[in-house]
Amino acid sequence: MSIKDGADKEQPLVQHLIELRSRLLRSFIAVLAIFLGLFYFSNDIYLFVSEPLRAHLPEGSTMIATEVASPFLAPFKLTLFVAFFLAIPYILHQVWGFIAPGLYKNEKRVAIPMLVASVLLFYLGMAFAYYVVFPIIFSFFTSVGPESVTVMTDINRYLEFILKLFFAFGMAFEIPVATVLLVWSGISTVDSLSKKRPYIVVGCFVIGMLLTPPDVVSQSLLAIPMWLLFETGIIFSRLIKSSAPE
Numbered sequence: 001m002s003i004k005d006g007a008d009k010e011q012p013l014v015q016h017l018i019e020l021r022s023r024l025l026r027s028f029i030a031v032l033a034i035f036l037g038l039f040y041f042s043n044d045i046y047l048f049v050s051e052p053l054r055a056h057l058p059e060g061s062t063m064i065a066t067e068v069a070s071p072f073l074a075p076f077k078l079t080l081f082v083a084f085f086l087a088i089p090y091i092l093h094q095v096w097g098f099i100a101p102g103l104y105k106n107e108k109r110v111a112i113p114m115l116v117a118s119v120l121l122f123y124l125g126m127a128f129a130y131y132v133v134f135p136i137i138f139s140f141f142t143s144v145g146p147e148s149v150t151v152m153t154d155i156n157r158y159l160e161f162i163l164k165l166f167f168a169f170g171m172a173f174e175i176p177v178a179t180v181l182l183v184w185s186g187i188s189t190v191d192s193l194s195k196k197r198p199y200i201v202v203g204c205f206v207i208g209m210l211l212t213p214p215d216v217v218s219q220s221l222l223a224i225p226m227w228l229l230f231e232t233g234i235i236f237s238r239l240i241k242s243s244a245p246e
Contacts, residue, residue: 023094030090035083042075045082050158052134056142057151064152074155081163085126089119110184118177125173126166133165133221140217161213168211172226179233180240190237201227 038045047054050063057063065071092115103111142151182188193200208223 020098023098027087027091027094031083031087034086035080038079038083039076042079046075046078046155046159049078049130049162050155052130053138053142053153053158055135056138057153058142061151063155063158065156066154067156070154070156074159078159078163085123088122092119114177114181118174121173121177122170125169125171128173128225129162129165129169133169133218134162136221137213137218165212168222169225172207172222173229175226175229176233176236179230180237183237184240190234193234193237197230200230204230 096115100108183190204223204226205219208219212218212222
């Protein structure tokens with residue numbers, strides 16, 4: 001009798017683990033399918049992503065590959081990251097499908113807009129990095145070097161650099177969602193966060209210093225949007241609080 005009771009209790013856990021494995025496998029297949037579809041265009045993708053730097057290279061200067069396998073591995077790794085980024089909506093859909101049954105109705109009502117907003121803001125952060133930040137910092141970097149030094153950036157080093165910035169700006173643009181969640185969950189309040197504004201501003205510049213290259217331009221280009229996004233989160237938190245039923 002006790003063995004049967006133990007089996008009944010363990011069954012839901014086994015089912016959850018099976019479902020988790022299934023959703024992880026679907027996410028992996030989605031990333032793999034996108035990667036295979038994009039692999040033929042991997043060199044074109046790398047050329048597109050490296051355009052902000054190549055547009056500011058001095059005349060006669062080019063990007064270089066200092067390792068034997070770099071001409072293949074750099075576009076390969078970039079395409080894999082692109083496939084993952086493009087699959088994020090589907091991956092989050094799988095995550096939502098796994099956790100949604102355990103949420104209350106009012107939690108689902110808030111979670112769905114937050115989930116959609118987080119995806120859009122992450123992509124917006126990456127777009128901001130590519131179209132606004134990259135041209136500014138690469139123009140700065142290529143113009144301040146000694147005249148006797150020829151700028152010829154290694155393709156692997158460039159890939160590491162831009163992926164770090166893509167991730168940094170993508171996560172920074174999640175600040176409004178994080179702010180709203182802090183207020184909605186009751187962890188903090190709008191007034192409390194507003195009073196901490198000076199510390200938030202300092203924290204934004206500290207994070208900008210840690211996540212970007214060691215120059216004031218890059219740090220400011222991350223820190224200032226982070227602060228503005230925090231203010232956006234405060235505004236939306238006030239709106240949600242005022243519209244919530246008493």
